[in-house]
Amino acid sequence: MSLGTVQTQAFNSEVVKAVNVEKSKLFSSLTNKSVTYKNRVIIPPMCMYSSTDGFFNEFHLAHYASFAFKGVTTIIIEATAVEPRDRISPHDVGLWSDEHIAPLKRIVDLIRS
Numbered sequence: 250m251s252l253g254t255v256q257t258q259a260f261n262s263e264v265v266k267a268v269n270v271e272k273s274k275l276f277s278s279l280t281n282k283s284v285t286y287k288n289r290v291i292i293p294p295m296c297m298y299s300s301t302d303g304f305f306n307e308f309h310l311a312h313y314a315s316f317a318f319k320g321v322t323t324i325i326i327e328a329t330a331v332e333p334r335d336r337i338s339p340h341d342v343g344l345w346s347d348e349h350i351a352p353l354k355r356i357v358d359l360i361r362s
């Protein structure tokens with residue numbers, strides 16, 4: 250079974266029809282300077298509006314880890330405010346205090362594992 254076939258099992262038939270997996274470069278590796286990505290699937294930043302007081306929580310853990318489990322190579326996390334007033338909604342995540350670090354580190358550690 251090819252890598253392309255394995256990767257597409259999670260997608261529905263419409264997506265499989267839209268992407269010619271065997272000919273697409275999507276699942277081929279890409280090297281940029283010293284970093285080699287195993288595929289070219291990248292999750293863009295998407296505000297989830299699911300935080301209380303700026304903290305990453307269980308929702309974010311499941312949300313971001315699910316992409317990693319599916320094999321994406323890069324995840325760009327959502328807009329993360331460095332001051333409370335930088336948020337575009339009260340439910341945005343942030344990193345304006347040391348207490349915000351551990352919940353985000355937990356997500357990063359899980360994805361790296």
Ligand SMILES: Cc1cc2nc3c(=O)[nH]c(=O)nc-3n(C[C@H](O)[C@H](O)[C@H](O)COP(=O)(O)O)c2cc1C
Nearest residue numbers: 292293294295296297298325326327328329337341
């Ligand atoms: C619901 C939603 C939330 C988004 N949140 C962010 C965000 O937090 N930070 C950011 O830089 N871009 C955000 N974007 C923009 C997306 O990351 C992406 O750049 C945009 O959807 C265009 O994607 P495309 O170039 O693949 O069409 C958001 C987009 C959507 C639809």
